[in-house]
Amino acid sequence: MRLCYNCGASGHQSPRCPEKSSSAQVGGSSLFFSLLVPVSLSLSDCCVSVPALIDSGAAVNLIDGALVEKLGIPTFPCVPSLKITAIDSQPIGEGYLKCQTELLEFRVGLFHQERLAFYVTSSPANPVILGFPWLRRHDPQISWRSGELVRWSPACLERCLQDQVSRPCRTSCVREMFPTTPGHLPQAYAEFREVFSEERVAGLPAHQPWDCAIDxxxxxxxxxxxxxxxxxxxxxxxxxxxxxxxxxxxxxxxxxxxxxxxxxxxxxxxxxxxxxxxxxxVPYPYPLPLVPAALEQLRGGEDFYQTGSQECLQLGLDSQGG
Incomplete structure (x- = not known):
């Protein structure tokens, strides 16, 4: 299955991803101002997705102080503080990096996962910056023409991607909405209580006018x-x-x-x-609903409930005399 590296969806590839950062048109070709990749920070109670800037000119890995404060990420002071300057040797912000985060569960794309610490600075435009130390450690293959990270190094295949098949998906909230026993059905399903009856499943229902004949x-x-x-x-x-x-x-x-x-x-x-x-x-052709059309009705849904009736589907019933 070919999925977009940027957003993980199917139907397109990363260079044409609708969620990719903006680019300018110069002489009919795309000019990427920066190279951004989707990353996820896993905390104790949540998982936050943010864009990360890959910057080979950054001497350290950086994270925006406002994001650290918003997420309540633990930090500790840098002793001594690190001096930070721009390309013209002018100080950036206060000119010093004074604190660093603890090791965070950090994922790039869909499967590349590691534990990484960041120096805290003021960078609201790029909340996460992956600098030269990160590039040197992982040595990814980057397509500067298309502006995307193409392939991880062989070391990453053994170190950072080895659990990609068995790693569980993260969800925002999973909880049992109600017990599945017949005596604890929500009021909205009260009229269908018999569907969940263990006694009814032991026998076939009575013949009805809508029984299907097999000719x-x-x-x-x-x-x-x-x-x-x-x-x-x-x-x-x-x-x-x-x-x-x-x-x-x-x-x-x-x-x-x-x-x-x-x-x-x-x-x-x-x-x-x-x-x-x-x-x-004897065949009786009749239209069946298309699976894509049926799934389209679920688009945009947020709350999904799973209910299980007794094994009623196995109790096939032919028409009278069948």
């Missing part, structure tokens, strides 16, 4: 199944399903493939291979 092609023979070996957990799941009435014994020669798929919670999800039956079923 077979004329002279079609139902497919035959095969016997598959089961593991010990699968055998126990089958015994439980027989006991509660989800399945029943049958001597019919017609059958469909049945297997289990592991669930995230360690359980087993029963799946049935109906492809053989589908080949002899």
């Amino acid at each position: 077979l092609l004329p002279n079609a023979s139902p497919p035959r199944g095969w016997v598959y070996p089961l593991s010990l957990p699968e055998s126990k799941a089958m015994e439980t399903a027989l006991a509660v009435g989800h399945i029943r014994l049958s001597t019919s020669p017609a059958a469909a493939g049945f297997f289990f798929v592991g669930k995230k919670d360690g359980g087993l999800r029963p799946c049935i291979d109906y492809r053989g039956l589908n080949t002899i079923t």
